[in-house]
Amino acid sequence: MKVQKILIVGSGAREHAICRKINESSLPKEIFCIASNMNPGIAELCSEIVVKNINDPGLIVEYAKQKDISLVIVGPENPLYAGVSDALWDAKIKVVGPKKNLAQIETSKAFTRELLAEYKIPGGPKYQTFNSMNGVSDFLNELGDAYVVKYDGLAGGKGVKVAGDHLHSHHEAVLYCQEILDKNGEFVIEEQFFGEEFSLMSFCDGRSLKHMPAIQDHKRAYENDTGPNTGGMGTYSDASHSLPFLIPKDIEEACSINKQTASALQNKFGEGYKGILYGGFMATENGVKLIEYNARFGDPEAMNALSILETDLIEVFNAITDGTLEKIDVRFQNKATVCKYGVPEGYPNAPVKGKKIDVSAVKESDRLFYASVDLVNNELIQAGSRAVAFVGIADSITEAEAIAEREISSVRGPLFHRADIGTDAVIQKRVKHMQRLR
Ligand code: AMP
Ligand code: GLY
Numbered sequence: 514m515k516v517q518k519i520l521i522v523g524s525g526a527r528e529h530a531i532c533r534k535i536n537e538s539s540l541p542k543e544i545f546c547i548a549s550n551m552n553p554g555i556a557e558l559c560s561e562i563v564v565k566n567i568n569d570p571g572l573i574v575e576y577a578k579q580k581d582i583s584l585v586i587v588g589p590e591n592p593l594y595a596g597v598s599d600a601l602w603d604a605k606i607k608v609v610g611p612k613k614n615l616a617q618i619e620t621s622k623a624f625t626r627e628l629l630a631e632y633k634i635p636g637g638p639k640y641q642t643f644n645s646m647n648g649v650s651d652f653l654n655e656l657g658d659a660y661v662v663k664y665d666g667l668a669g670g671k672g673v674k675v676a677g678d679h680l681h682s683h684h685e686a687v688l689y690c691q692e693i694l695d696k697n698g699e700f701v702i703e704e705q706f707f708g709e710e711f712s713l714m715s716f717c718d719g720r721s722l723k724h725m726p727a728i729q730d731h732k733r734a735y736e737n738d739t740g741p742n743t744g745g746m747g748t749y750s751d752a753s754h755s756l757p758f759l760i761p762k763d764i765e766e767a768c769s770i771n772k773q774t775a776s777a778l779q780n781k782f783g784e785g786y787k788g789i790l791y792g793g794f795m796a797t798e799n800g801v802k803l804i805e806y807n808a809r810f811g812d813p814e815a816m817n818a819l820s821i822l823e824t825d826l827i828e829v830f831n832a833i834t835d836g837t838l839e840k841i842d843v844r845f846q847n848k849a850t851v852c853k854y855g856v857p858e859g860y861p862n863a864p865v866k867g868k869k870i871d872v873s874a875v876k877e878s879d880r881l882f883y884a885s886v887d888l889v890n891n892e893l894i895q896a897g898s899r900a901v902a903f904v905g906i907a908d909s910i911t912e913a914e915a916i917a918e919r920e921i922s923s924v925r926g927p928l929f930h931r932a933d934i935g936t937d938a939v940i941q942k943r944v945k946h947m948q949r950l951r
Contacts, residue, residue: 523588719785870926
């Protein structure tokens with residue numbers, strides 16, 4: 514069998530998880546990576562890792578041709594926005610990760626809201642899109658105290674401001690809208706939902722979808738969901754592939770919204786979405802609502818899902834690019850997972866950089882994932898964003914949490930993590946919250 518040469522674009526813990534799973538495949542392969550930092554975990558698994566501009570389509574195509582790559586996996590969203598997938602398909606190289614038009618599902622909030630409305634897909638809020646202040650006050654008055662203002666573009670999770678949380682009056686909302694306009698931006702104002710958030714990611718080959726277990730992320734930096742928003746401090750999933758605060762209908766609705774969205778995209782653009790469709794949902798008293806889409810694996814969600822994926826990941830990726838996903842059975846172990854990130858002191862607003870960390874006390878090193886760290890003179894140096902993540906796997910969330918907590922606490926250096934993620938106390942709080950709402 515011919516050796517498949519596979520290129521990974523990106524170098525966080527998500528891409529480390531993808532590399533590991535590809536490396537575990539029984540199919541003959543050779544792995545390459547175009548990275549933004551010298552991730553030591555990825556470096557160990559690759560024939561070559563090069564630090565280059567991951568958002569430059571021409572550069573990536575040239576590298577892929579030079580190395581005779583036949584499959585590219587795009588990890589983060591920015592290269593999708595830059596048209597990396599389009600350029601690779603044009604050069605007849607297969608890609609997991611949608612083309613630029615289809616990636617608008619993540620890159621434009623207005624596009625997503627309009628797609629849902631146009632195709633009558635349930636789960637959308639009342640919303641309006643704006644490129645001036647005309648009508649802003651009227652729409653805020655219509656929504657009352659429950660509104661969200663979203664900058665219409667990629668902002669690394671910092672473009673969304675929620676009433677009661679970041680915005681405390683219509684006056685503050687108007688100031689934020691004006692701030693966006695002053696930077697030549699556009700924005701969406703939408704109805705605020707109340708409930709519990711969860712992620713449901715689906716592998717998608719354009720027509721067929723295979724769903725992953727539901728996962729809950731924790732966006733706030735500090736315990737009890739306080740502090741600034743981050744890329745995600747940690748995540749958990751349950752052995753049932755649902756979550757303790759969800760009912761079966763919630764999972765069915767989320768899967769159905771992902772499926773309807775994939776067919777709407779196929780219909781709109783005349784070609785299918787090939788990649789990971791990540792629905793960010795909220796379970797509410799009125800069923801499941803769609804908060805946002807991402808056009809890639811979640812980070813940390815990828816570590817939870819891929820750690821329990823039983824099916825060969827290369828087989829899944831080939832089925833995505835070839836449009837044969839329907840023919841394969843995508844299975845996950847019935848295990849619970851808890852992932853916790855260790856992040857630099859001061860993260861996310863003023864992270865310490867350039868400081869050494871030591872992971873030598875971590876017992877199960879194959880469940881430790883490297884993110885924003887560089888290997889310098891054989892020492893691990895923090896590069897400023899989320900540093901390392903550990904995934905505990907067990908029969909229950911409680912046991913998986915204990916493992917993840919023990920292991921991430923054993924990492925030495927100026928970092929911190931959230932000890933509350935995955936604990937019984939936090940999970941019971943979520944369950945009670947949903948019981949009250951229902
Ligand atoms: P997004 O980048 O669209 O996921 O928004 C970031 C965060 O803002 C989400 O994870 C939610 O916590 C919150 N959010 C966004 N839209 C809404 C909404 N319509 N109702 C309530 N919360 C929202
Ligand atoms: N965990 C949130 C994200 O990947 O966007």
